[in-house]
Each structure stands twice: as structure tokens, then as C-alpha cells.
Amino acid sequence: MDWTEKYRPSTLAEVRGNDKARDALEKWADTWEDHREAVVLHGSPGVGKTSAAHALASDKGWPTIELNASDARTKDVIERVAGEAARSGTLAQGGAGRRLVVMDEADSIHGNADRGGTRAVTSLVKEADQPVILIANDFYEMSKGLRNACREIEFREVSKRSIVPVLRDVCRKEDIEFEDAALERIAEMNSGDLRGAIKDLQALTEGRDSIGAEDVITGERDTTQGIFEYLDVVIKEGDAETALKSSYDVDETPDDLINWIADNVPKDFEGAELTRAYDALARADQWLGRVRATQNYSFWKYAGDNMTAGVAAARGGQKGGWTRYGPPSYWSKLGRTKGARKTRDYVARQIATRNGTSIATARREIVPFLATMTHHCKNRELTVAMAAAYDLDASHVSFVTGSGEDTNKVQSIVEDAQQLREERTAEAGGEAFAGRASDDGDSATASGDTDGQQSIAGEPGSTDRSASAATDEGKPSEQSGADGDDQQSEDDGQTGLSDFM
Numbered sequence: 001m002d003w004t005e006k007y008r009p010s011t012l013a014e015v016r017g018n019d020k021a022r023d024a025l026e027k028w029a030d031t032w033e034d035h036r037e038a039v040v041l042h043g044s045p046g047v048g049k050t051s052a053a054h055a056l057a058s059d060k061g062w063p064t065i066e067l068n069a070s071d072a073r074t075k076d077v078i079e080r081v082a083g084e085a086a087r088s089g090t091l092a093q094g095g096a097g098r099r100l101v102v103m104d105e106a107d108s109i110h111g112n113a114d115r116g117g118t119r120a121v122t123s124l125v126k127e128a129d130q131p132v133i134l135i136a137n138d139f140y141e142m143s144k145g146l147r148n149a150c151r152e153i154e155f156r157e158v159s160k161r162s163i164v165p166v167l168r169d170v171c172r173k174e175d176i177e178f179e180d181a182a183l184e185r186i187a188e189m190n191s192g193d194l195r196g197a198i199k200d201l202q203a204l205t206e207g208r209d210s211i212g213a214e215d216v217i218t219g220e221r222d223t224t225q226g227i228f229e230y231l232d233v234v235i236k237e238g239d240a241e242t243a244l245k246s247s248y249d250v251d252e253t254p255d256d257l258i259n260w261i262a263d264n265v266p267k268d269f270e271g272a273e274l275t276r277a278y279d280a281l282a283r284a285d286q287w288l289g290r291v292r293a294t295q296n297y298s299f300w301k302y303a304g305d306n307m308t309a310g311v312a313a314a315r316g317g318q319k320g321g322w323t324r325y326g327p328p329s330y331w332s333k334l335g336r337t338k339g340a341r342k343t344r345d346y347v348a349r350q351i352a353t354r355n356g357t358s359i360a361t362a363r364r365e366i367v368p369f370l371a372t373m374t375h376h377c378k379n380r381e382l383t384v385a386m387a388a389a390y391d392l393d394a395s396h397v398s399f400v401t402g403s404g405e406d407t408n409k410v411q412s413i414v415e416d417a418q419q420l421r422e423e424r425t426a427e428a429g430g431e432a433f434a435g436r437a438s439d440d441g442d443s444a445t446a447s448g449d450t451d452g453q454q455s456i457a458g459e460p461g462s463t464d465r466s467a468s469a470a471t472d473e474g475k476p477s478e479q480s481g482a483d484g485d486d487q488q489s490e491d492d493g494q495t496g497l498s499d500f501m
Contacts, residue, residue: 002199002202003170003174003198003199003201003202004195004198004199007166007169007170007173007198008051008054008055009048009051009052009055010055010058011055011058011059012025012026012052012055012056012059014055015048015051015052015055016048016158016162016163016165016166016194017047017048017156017158017159017162017163017194018043018047018048018052018155018156018158021041021043021052021153021154021155021156022052024153025039025041025052025053025056025153026056026059028151028153029056029060029131032131035151036128036129037125037149037150037151038125038128038131038132038133038134038149038150038151039132039133039134039150039151039152039153040106040133040134040135040136040139040142040147040150040151040152040153041053041133041134041135041136041153041155042107042135042136042137042138042139042152042153042154042155043137043154043155043156043157044137044155044157044192044193045137045193045195046158046190046192046193046194046195046196047155047156047157047158047192047193047194047195048155048158048194048195049135049155050102050104050135052155053100053102053133053135054102056100056133057100057102060098060100062098062099062100062131063099063100064099064100064101064102065099065100065101065102066102066103066104067101067102067103067104098130098131099130100130100131100132100133101124101128101130101131101132101133102132102133102135103121103132103133103134103135104135105135105136105137106121106134106135106136106142106146107136107137107138107139107141107142108141118143118145118146118393119393121134121146122143122145122146122149125146125149125150126149134146134150139152139154143395144395144405145394156192157191157192157193158192158193158194159192160184160187160188162194163186163187163190163192163194163197164180164183164184164187166194166197166198167183167186167187167197167198167201168180168183170198170201171183171201171205171211174205175209176205176208176209176210176211177209177210177211178210178211178212179211179212179213181212181213182211182212182213182215182216183201183211185213185216186200186201186204186216189216204216227250227252227260228325230246230247230249230250231260231261231264231323231325232323233246233312234246234247234261234308234311234312235261235264235265235267235268235269235311235312235315235319235323236268236315236318236319236320236323237318237319238312239312239313240308240309240310240312240313241309242312243308243309243311243312244304244305244308244309244312246308247304247308254284254288254291254300254303254304254307255288256328257304257307257308258281258284258285258288258303258307259328260327260328261281261307261308261311262278262281262328263326263327263328263329264323264325264326265277265278265281265311267323267324267325268319268323269314269315272316273314273315273316274314276313276314277310277311277314277315279310279314280306280307280310280311280313280314281306281307281310281311283306283310284302284303284304284305284306284307284310285303287299287300287302287303287306288300288303291303340399343395343396343399344363344367344399345359345363346396347362347367347390347392347396347399347400348360348362348363348366348367349362350390350391350392350396351366351367351370351390354389354390367400370386370400371400371401371402374386374400374401375401375402376401376402376403377397377401377403377409377410377413380413383397383401383413384413384416384417384420385417385420386400387413387414387416387417388417388418388420388421388424391421392414392417393414394406394410394411394414397410397413397414398410
């Protein structure tokens, strides 16, 4: 049996290493009748979030309804499984008819890519008549609307001094003799992950009745310390050959290593040597570009030669003293722009799928065109059509149009787009039945075509117009655009926007 399940805390008092978060969760539950808000437990994997939720349910005597968001991501499933549970109680179980809804991996649902999943969860937490706990590894991967609808409690990484007593208790319950040094090594190896530490202990003691320090092979290296030591070699001390050979022992890809060196070399280099160093880094970046373009990773060798040996050779001589090196600023920039890049990529992916283009083409050519046409939502009708055609939510509309995500204008556009999609779905369903009726000889669809040919209707009222055209021209009218809009002009196909024009 998995020891992480066997020794899962049965009460909140047994949850280790996150006393502040545990107390906040208990207070949330005790005062739920007063605020009736959902709560998000977030933090790194293995720190006890799910265990705390179930321990709370045990303490309160609340039956739990559990849903894993990564398995059930659509609106229909969420509303059917969790929604009904959250909106109704049972008088037979739980204090005051309470039950606890627990949704794990809530940060794995992303906007309309999950067919309404985010909106369904947001509605659920706002309307729930039962306590709801969402569990996420990354709080900021959740949508802004969902975050704002919940309280948040952060679970931090469990300290070594909190992990070791847990491992000690498990050893005693399993009748395993142990050395404290062995348990300390396991705790260090897992860097705050209590669940991982317990799993490692079980694996290391499989078929044994004791564990010593020599039995624990960490196999782990402090990569942060390793990169700092390496920067001393390449920037201050080593010659070209030493810098190159030392790079083999650094646990960084060339794409990351070049950013470490580029950001830190100006702290010790200046003048001509800094110019030579950046020349070498520029050549390395060119080779990395070839890797990205061709997927030929043998070019990494040439990139590595330039960013390590090339930079070391650019140095005028050895440098002494201590320098405060730091991680690349590029990483923090990526973190700040991550949300925008994800939004951009989602919009491009939707356009590419609908229009039959590549994502790169959609991002480079169509998105800027859409942005110009719908700037600040001034052409409201077109903006609604765009949002409906590509299934965009408020953040996506805001990204394309440059309008504020939370403005009433954007929100109303998203609501109208949703209504437009529903109307088109209903119409498409009606037309399918109408087509079946015509096969059975329904005179209402005959449209007066003496050759028995039938026009294809795309929008309400288009059957009559198509029938008239067929009578006048002696042939059926052409099928309307992808969304059946009979107002499509002849040149729309040249814009790539025919899906919603």
C-alpha cells in the first residue's frame, strides 16, 4: 500500500509544516456560514493541500464530493458532478446538512479551450450553497475571475525540520530501524516535498528492516550553487579550455546558460573585453537560432564553444574579489509576460484551427488585422462576431481589441457572443431536422424548384431567399459562409475572416 495514503493525516492537527495555513483553513470552515465563499489552497506539489482538505472534512463530519479538474474539464461535467453537489445538501449526512466539494488541479482549466470549464467553475463557486475548496499548484494559472471569486490560502514548502519527524513516525509504525542522518538526507533531497519524502522512504526501505545514511544516495546537486561557481570560472578565473570543460558539469541547457552569462558578464568585464565577450555571445545566439530553426541539436556544440570558451578568451586577465551574480532578468520578464503570451497563443490557435492556417500565420498576419478592425471595440457588431466565431472570452477580446478586460463594454460583447453561438447552434440543429423532413417529401421545403434541387439555408429566412433565387436563376443558390451568414460579400475570402463576417 502507498504510504502517502496509509499515513495521510486524518485530522487537521496531524497536518505538518503549514500551521498558519492549517489554522486559516479551519477558520474559513468555522465562519463559512458568515461569508459563504469558496477557498483556493495553493502551493507546490506534495506540501499537504489535498490532505488538509480531507482532514478538515473529517474534523467537521462533512461528506466530500471530489472532482479532479484535469479529468473533468468541461462545463457539462463540472455542473453535473460538482454543481449539483454544491447547490444542494443532505439532511442525512454532515453537520447541518453540509457536504464539502473538493476540486483538485483547478489551475489546469484554461478558458474556452476547456469548453466553458473556467466559467462553469467560477459560476459554481459564486452560487454554491455548500463549502467549496479548490486546490491548485499555481494560483496565478487560474483565471482572474476565478481568483477574485475565492479566498486564498498559500501552503508553503515543508521545512526539513518538519519532514524528518514525519519520516521518523512512519519508520516506527513500520518497525524500521533508522539513522537520523538517513532521514535528514531524504528530507534534504526532496526540498520541501513531504509526499515525495515519504515515497522515497518507502522505496528505499522496500524489503528491508533498517535504513542508514549510506543507503541514501542523494544523486542531487544544488544547481544554483553550481551555476554560480561556473560563472566564476568563465568570467573570472578559467582559460578557454577550462571554461568549456567546466560547462559540461553545469545542469543548464545552452538556451539558459547563455542568459546566465550575458546578464552577469558586465559585472566584471568592461571596455574592449566586454565588447569581445558580447561578440562571442552573439555568435552563440546565432547557433542557437539555427537549432530552433532546424531542430538539429548538434549545433549546440558550436553555441557552447562561443558562450563559454569565447567569453573566457575575451577576458584580459584573471579577476579577483567577490561578485554578486544573479539569475537572468530574461526569466523575470518571461514571468511578467507569461499571461499575455498564453492569451496571444490561444487566440492564434483558435484562428488557425478555424481558418485552416498555421498558428504562426495567424499570429503574425491575422491577429494584427483583427486588432485594427476591432480596435477598442468601436465596431461592436464585428467584435461580437469575432468573439463568437473564435470562442473568445473577456481576456482574449481585451488582448485583441486593446480594451480593458473588466470594462462593461468587453463583458457585454462576450455575453452577446455567447448568445450568438447558442442561437447558431440551435439554428443548425433546426436545419438538420428540416433537411430530414424534406427527404420525406415535406412540401414546405420544396421551394418550387422543378428539378427537385434544394437550396441550403444558413440563417433564418434564407430558405425563402434561396428558393426565390433558385426559381429566378433556374438553379439552387450557393451555400453561405462557414457560419451561414447570407450577407457575406464576394471578397471576404481574401481577408481570412469569412468565418464571422
